[in-house]
Amino acid sequence: xxxxxxxxxxxxxxxxxxxxxxxxxxxxxxxxxxxxxxxxxxxxxxxxxxxxxxxxxxxxxxxxxxxxxxxxxxxxxxxxxxxxxxxxxxxxxxxxxxxxxxxxxxxxxxxxxxxxxxxxxxxxxxxxxxxxxxxxxxxxxxxxxxxxxxxxxxxxxxxxxxxxxxxxxxxxxxxxxxxxxxxxxxxxxxxxxxxxxxxxx
Amino acid sequence: xxxxxxxxxxxxxxxxxxxxxxxxxxxxxxxxxxxxxxxxxxxxxxxxxxxxxxxxxxxxxxxxxxxxxxxxxxxxxxxxxxxxxxxxxxxxxxxxxxxxxxxxxxxxxxxxxxxxxxxxxxxxxxxxxxxxxxxxxxxxxxxxxxxxxxxxxxxxxxxxxxxxxxxxxxxxxxxxxxxxxxxxxxxxxxxxxxxxxxxxx
Numbered sequence: 001x002x003x004x005x006x007x008x009x010x011x012x013x014x015x016x017x018x019x020x021x022x023x024x025x026x027x028x029x030x031x032x033x034x035x036x037x038x039x040x041x042x043x044x045x046x047x048x049x050x051x052x053x054x055x056x057x058x059x060x061x062x063x064x065x066x067x068x069x070x071x072x073x074x075x076x077x078x079x080x081x082x083x084x085x086x087x088x089x090x091x092x093x094x095x096x097x098x099x100x101x102x103x104x105x106x107x108x109x110x111x112x113x114x115x116x117x118x119x120x121x122x123x124x125x126x127x128x129x130x131x132x133x134x135x136x137x138x139x140x141x142x143x144x145x146x147x148x149x150x151x152x153x154x155x156x157x158x159x160x161x162x163x164x165x166x167x168x169x170x171x172x173x174x175x176x177x178x179x180x181x182x183x184x185x186x187x188x189x190x191x192x193x194x195x196x197x198x199x200x201x
Numbered sequence: 202x203x204x205x206x207x208x209x210x211x212x213x214x215x216x217x218x219x220x221x222x223x224x225x226x227x228x229x230x231x232x233x234x235x236x237x238x239x240x241x242x243x244x245x246x247x248x249x250x251x252x253x254x255x256x257x258x259x260x261x262x263x264x265x266x267x268x269x270x271x272x273x274x275x276x277x278x279x280x281x282x283x284x285x286x287x288x289x290x291x292x293x294x295x296x297x298x299x300x301x302x303x304x305x306x307x308x309x310x311x312x313x314x315x316x317x318x319x320x321x322x323x324x325x326x327x328x329x330x331x332x333x334x335x336x337x338x339x340x341x342x343x344x345x346x347x348x349x350x351x352x353x354x355x356x357x358x359x360x361x362x363x364x365x366x367x368x369x370x371x372x373x374x375x376x377x378x379x380x381x382x383x384x385x386x387x388x389x390x391x392x393x394x395x396x397x398x399x400x401x402x
Contacts, residue, residue, distance in 0.1 A: 050261050060251050062373040066386055073393070172263040185267055188389045192274070 005179050005197045006035040010166055011112070012043040012174040013092030013099070016057070016071050019120040021175040021187040023080045026109045028190060034197045038108045040099035041163040042092070043174050049167055055089045071120075074187070081121035090119050091127030097150035098132060100159040110139050206398045207236040209379040211372055212313070213244040214293030214300070217258070217272050220321040222376040222388040224281045227310045229391060235398045239309045241300035242367040243293070243360065244375050250368055256290045272321075275388070282322035291320050292328030298351035299333060301360040311340050 009025050011018040029036040047055070057064035068084060075082030095115045102108045114135045118124040124131050129147060136143035149155060166176075170183065177184040177193035184193035210226050212219040230237045248256070258265035269285060276283030296316045303309045315336045319325040325332050330348060337344035350356060367377075371384065378385040378394035385394035 050263075060373065062251075062371045065371065066373070066384060069384070070386070070390075077393075170263045170266060172261065172267070183267060183270070185271070188387075189271075192278075 004032070004034045006037055007193055007197045008037045008039050008178040010039040010041055010171055010174060010176040010178065012041060013095040013115055013119060013126060014055075014089035015043055015092075015174040016067060016088075016120060017187040018175045019116045020071070020074055020078060020080060021190055022112050022116045024078060024187075024190060026113075028194055032194050032198050034194050036109075038099065038103045038112060039162060039166075039178075040096045040103060040112075040159070041166045041171075041174070042096055042159065045163050046167050046172060050172060058088070081117060083121060083123045085120060085123050087125065090125060092119075093127070094129060094132050094147070094150065095126050097155055097159055098136070098146060100162065101146065101150045101155050107139055107141055111135065111141075114139065205233070205235045206380050207238055208394055208398045209238045209240050211240040211242055211367055211375060211377040211379065213242060213375040214296040214316055214320060214327060215256075215290035216244055216293075216375040217268060217289075217321060218388040219376045220317045221272070221275055221279060221281060222391055223313050223317045225279060225388075225391060229395055233395050233399050235395055237310075239300065239304045239313060240363060240367075240379075241297045241304060241313075241360070242364045242372075242375070243297055244290075246364050247368050247373060251373060259289070282318060284322060284324045286321060286324050288326065291326060293320075294328070295330060295333050295348070295351065296327050298356055298360055299337070299347060301363065302347065302351045302356050308340055308342060312336065312342075315340065
């Protein structure tokens with residue numbers, strides 16, 4: 001019996017540092033016996049509420065230049081594939097809708113990693129239906145069926161609700177880890193979030 | 202003989218995460234045999250060039266709330282005293298001018314730590330001449346003399362020049378570590394910066 005608390009990972013498919021965290025989180029959580037809940041959301045509306053109509057990495061060029069260099073270094077450190085995306089941020093809406101549909105399904109971790117890797121490791125446009133379809137097929141999932149289900153009004157509304165919940169929870173960036181009422185922002189805090197969860201407070 | 206490169210720490214006395222880095226950097230650098238150069242600068246002009254007339258932690262309240270919680274957690278983790286400042290950001294100009302004067306002196310590390318600790322560990326107003334004087338006296342330094350020297354036109358200009366250099370180097374926040382042409386932003390990157398320096402590339 002573990003007294004560990006579950007960890008929620010709130011992530012966005014267009015977010016560079018979400019990529020690093022999504023690639024690492026499942027293995028890291030398993031290693032310390034912490035259960036994991038996936039929470040896709042849209043950063044766009046959250047950024048808009050802070051007055052940004054684009055990624056802050058585009059709005060503030062020195063920050064953006066640094067971020068890409070930092071990403072390259074960290075990807076090398078973690079041994080995660082990285083290729084500078086030819087478009088940033090990409091449209092992560094369809095991927096987020098599919099992830100919303102599957103957030104409690106056994107395939108969520110594999111899908112999240114594959115879609116993230118397509119964007120930041122392979123420079124593919126995950127905003128395209130064909131790209132998402134190919135990713136789902138490669139996982140042995142019924143692509144057309146899932147993509148249609150992801151685009152029903154109910155599922156769209158569910159993702160919008162989850163995004164509003166993110167803002168309500170005080171989330172202002174991605175990835176964000178929630179452990180009970182405790183918030184940890186950024187790939188850099190993955191280990192601290194898991195350590196907090198392991199304490200079982 | 203070590204092939205390690207030196208590390209520069211660019212820091213601002215009003216910056217919360219600079220506090221954590223300033224308290225840790227000397228011991229951490231010594232442990233890996235890396236030499237350290239102190240580079241005080243003013244974040245205000247750098248922020249202004251990015252369109253911020255206040256700390257982003259004040260401009261974006263959810264980010265600010267998170268930052269203080271993160272500070273409290275990290276200070277506990279590092280065993281560094283922390284008290285929520287009753288004023289943020291504090292006026293770090295006089296402290297920065299004294300540090301500019303002393304950046305190559307043997308007392309710079311002690312002074313930087315003491316002034317930072319006054320601000321973030323003891324909630325004292327480092328914008329006050331008396332507070333800076335007391336800190337210098339406690340270090341056995343000629344307080345009145347140093348404070349006067351810190352406020353000469355030459356030294357004011359030197360600090361302004363170093364701040365302009367920060368912007369030219371692409372620095373957009375503090376603390377920032379420079380190792381040759383490689384930039385590492387934030388207290389979170391202290392260890393990575395030292396590891397990079399130790400590689401001796």
